[in-house]
Amino acid sequence: MTYCLGIKVNDGLVLAGDRRTSASVDDVRTYNKLHSFEFPGNRVFILLASGNLATTQAVLTQIQDDLENPEAAENLLTVRHMFDAAEYIGRLGVEARENVPGKDKEGESLHLESTFILAGQIAGEEPTLYMIYPAGNCISPAPEMPFLQIGESKYGKPILDRIIRPHVSLGDATRCALVSLESTMRSNISVGPPLDVIVYRRDSLEIDHRMQFDYSDPFYNQLQAEWTRQLEMAFQALPRFYWEKEESREQQEEIMLPQQQVQQQ
Amino acid sequence: MTYCLGIKVNDGLVLAGDRRTSASVDDVRTYNKLHSFEFPGNRVFILLASGNLATTQAVLTQIQDDLENPEAAENLLTVRHMFDAAEYIGRLGVEARENVPGKDKEGESLHLESTFILAGQIAGEEPTLYMIYPAGNCISPAPEMPFLQIGESKYGKPILDRIIRPHVSLGDATRCALVSLESTMRSNISVGPPLDVIVYRRDSLEIDHRMQFDYSDPFYNQLQAEWTRQLEMAFQALPRFYWEKEESREQQEEIMLPQQQVQQQ
Known part of the structure; x- marks a missing residue:
């Protein structure tokens, strides 16, 4: 599994x-899932991938091939808008799956799908974030x-739901x-370390x-x-239930008892 | 969907x-998912259910029928251990699904499964918690x-992972x-309100x-x-990145600039 996220503030x-x-519990590796394509001053793309690693790598290879091929119908330098870049990568993902020779022979256990997050900015446009299905x-x-x-994505969603708004700082x-x-x-x-993080400052047109x-x-x-430490403190600051007061009073009375007996003697 | 949890401290x-x-996005209702069977001084069971509501209700009905039927082979009053109670409810769940008349005619869209959490205590035993598949x-x-x-269960797991240990208070x-x-x-x-909560104090043999x-x-x-409020404070107490210091210094210098210009004039 994988966990990647993109935030736009x-x-x-x-x-x-x-x-x-x-690939299985006895085949655990580390692999970078954040891929960047930088053309300083012109455009910057960061591509995050989850799903089938072969499909992801086929897409990355094709992106690079298209950049190096002057005859390519489209590449990351020729797309006009971020949306066009997202559609281009979406097509590469579908083609990569189509090109798997034995795709129809493996049955339902073969999951070739990859999902991507594309982030970046093209000069003259807003920085943008796309999820590519x-x-x-x-x-x-x-x-x-x-x-x-x-x-x-579920474990890490509550804190994003609470904190992430357009005005928060980078x-x-x-x-x-x-x-x-x-x-x-x-x-x-x-989901495991190391963690990769890329921070892109609006209009810088290069990765910061x-x-x-x-x-x-x-x-x-x-x-x-x-x-x-902070979460534990936060937790301790929460209000008490009515029955906790009763019970701590009961406990206090129990503790008081021997002393009261002494006084009564 | 549903979210239920059981904690044993x-x-x-x-x-x-x-x-x-x-049942669908235009068929949203409220239904209590915490069911208790109390025999004060003898035994207490609390049953939490998720999954198919018809299966859950069939199981609850059968539990009640067996309690009222002196000829029942087994019921919540005759089981010797909590584990036996869990196995008994597990069998009722399987039987409830078997008894659905059209179970083989609806195809893959018919999900009859229910999953349960059984909590409680039988006099002379430890309080216990079981997940029944x-x-x-x-x-x-x-x-x-x-x-x-x-x-x-995923959104609410991180806080349980951090806080819940055997020694924490009720x-x-x-x-x-x-x-x-x-x-x-x-x-x-x-997952939506209202929320139901049951607190059972060890050895009380009734719901507290x-x-x-x-x-x-x-x-x-x-x-x-x-x-x-506390989470926001916790978040603000986290350490700053090296580049935030640089940037806030840069920003400070920018703010300083007009004043310096004034002095130079």
Whole structure:
């Protein structure tokens, strides 16, 4: 499994994902799921992938081939809008599955689908985020809840639902992405470190920050420890039930009892 | 969909669930998913259900029939151990599905399975928690992570993973169950209020507290508001990235600039 997410805030884009990939429980590897195509000053694309790794790699290879082939009908440099780039990658995904020679011979156990998040900006346009489905069609997120997730997305969704809004800073969006990944990794072993993060500042037309975090990374350890400590404090601040007061009073009375007996003697 | 959970701590058991049930998006109803069978001083059972509502109701009806039938081979009063009760309910679930007249005629769209959590205590035994699968077999949770979830379980799992340990109080376990349900309801509309909660204190052999929370409940509102406030504070306490310092310095320099210009004039 995989967990990748993309966030679009007013200041730019944050993309993050884990590196765990598993063909089976005894075939676990690490693989980078964040792929970038940078043309500084002109356009920047970041592609996140979940699903079948062969399909993903076929798409990445074809993207590169098309960029190097002057006769290609379309490539990431010729597409006019981000939406065209998303449709182009959607088509590559469908073609990659069509091209698998034994696709009809393996039965229902063969899952060739890959789902992508495409993020980036083309000069003169807004930075954008698209989810590209295995069928080749795509959506962008609602402006009020500007994030997309692929793969094992449920564990890490509540914190995004609470924090991510268009006005949050790139720093807060990046921290939120890491907390979302951290919650997922704690609850599901199919998502695992290292984590990759790309931060793109609006209109910079080049990637601003690339970060990788392993469990041995001091910053990541500090974030983990602080989040754990803060969550416990948050939890302790919640209101008490009426029956807890009764019970603590009962307990207090029980504790008082020996002393009262002493006084009565 | 449904989300129900059971927690077993040293002090007793906490059971909680939502009441939303939907046959389709235009057929949404509320239905209590926490069912209790109390024999004070002797034994207490709480049964939580997710899945096919007809199967669940058939099982509940059969449990009641068997209790009222002196010739029943087995019922909740004759089972010796909690494990026997779990196996008994597992068998009822399998039988309920077998008894559906048109079960083979509806094709793959017919999902008759129900999954249960059985919680309770029989005098002389430990309080226990079982997950009963549609196949009729069952498991109890690991002592170190003493909780079970059925239905839409992923959104609310991270907070349980962090907080629930055997030593936590019944109050903390109940608050954690509510936070877990609240996170799920925020992220998934198939889980919705009101929420039912049952608290069972170890060795009391009767249910100690039954609570129901709607969005209009003042205590629930206080818990919601406080958790939102605390989570935001927790989030703000996380460490900053190196590039945030640089950028805030840059921003500061930009702000300084006009003043410096004034001084130079």
